[in-house]
Amino acid sequence: MAILLDFDGTLVEIAPTNDTIAVPERFGERLVDLSRRLDGRLALVTGRSLEDLAGHLGQLALACAGSHGIERIRADGSRLGDVPAPIPTSIVEVLAGFTAQHPLVTIERKAFGAALHFRADPGQEEAAVAHAAEIARQHGLECKRGKCVVELVHPGADKRRAVLAFMAEAPFAGALPLFIGDDVTDEDGFRAAEELGGFGILVGGLRRGTRARFCLPDVKGVHHWLEL
Template sequence: MHGQISLEAPPALEALRGESDVALFLDFDGTLVEIAEGPEKISVPADLGKRLVDLGDRMDGRVALVSGRAIPNLENHLGQLPMARAGSHGIARLLPDGSTLGTEPEALPAAAIALLDDFIRDSGFMLETKPHGAALHYRAAPELEETGLEFAEKLAAEHDLHVKRGKSVIELVRPGADKGGAVRAFMEVPPFAGARPVFVGDDITDEDGFKAAEELGGFGILVGDRSPTSAKYRLPEIADVYDWLGL
């Protein structure tokens, strides 16, 4: 694991492409848009979707969005995306033509959703339901973290779920939902197969993507400050991500 103080800026993308084919895997919140108090309060550049599609064209189709958000939610903010994308922490995967890569993931059990609904009443948490998971947001009330984590871990144990941590968010997902799995799945199919994977992300949940990229001959790029990390390089701000990608 690397400490952020030792991390340098990554080589220029065009320099990397001069060495070998490169496949880009991009997180969304905290990497391409600033994190907000709630998932629907983010500010997204109006043409970001088009810019990402143009980036994909420049990269010969080897660009994938890999987000904790559900794919329909991503497309609410970015428009229809004729590019690879993985949502719900990588467990839901679509190819550029809209076909599913792998098996369709299951939703959370109805009983678990009912318990979540009961828990958040007057709790101060904001519940975000997704097709394949659910998230408890507490950015507006950070003192709720311990209570939320205790509840989520108990619920996960009862319903064979996994708990994922993020920046002021606690998520419940099905086993196998991690961003590294999405990287490995895409890297097995064209046009990603044989390329050098580079994962760009900011949060703890992106560590799985960093590790998978490294295992497959590439590396991770951490956005911001966080330690320890498996990323090899670092970009301080979201604006630096845009500059590095040429967006």
């Protein structure tokens, strides 16, 4: 078995802002221990950048894919795949212009993307998504939708590609992949696991149209099932 895990909403509870999540004490060490129990067949696949993830968990001897899978490292720290290109600052500034007119909407600047968060004002979803979609159309980018967030990324930034990349080489190759996630961006991970003979596990209960085969009730349920 190989286990590939989303982070926010799967391993930690979603918080009002990205930097206010509550990470359990010594959680990085617990994840590394789980990886050892799986003979190294554990990977984190998150929308956060790898730098941001390390800021919450520390530098881990663990396979990780950040920025929706476009930046990938093996457990030994070596890069898997090409170095991704950053989103140009000029595009980020145009995206940020939306927040000047909508004070409760915030922008998250990432190394390889930029996101608008509207959790504090869900009524701005339609406008925020339309604004991001127009920028994406003009500049050949893609929009990633999530829970109260829309993000601009380069084409090819999806969790399916990250899963396939990890599963193509040791120690993952030949194992049965399980992808655990909670958000719509995790459907790409579920699809990759299914393509390789495995399956997805949706956190929070099954929703219409999901590719996940099973579900876990919440973050605590994930911790309990994985013995974290």
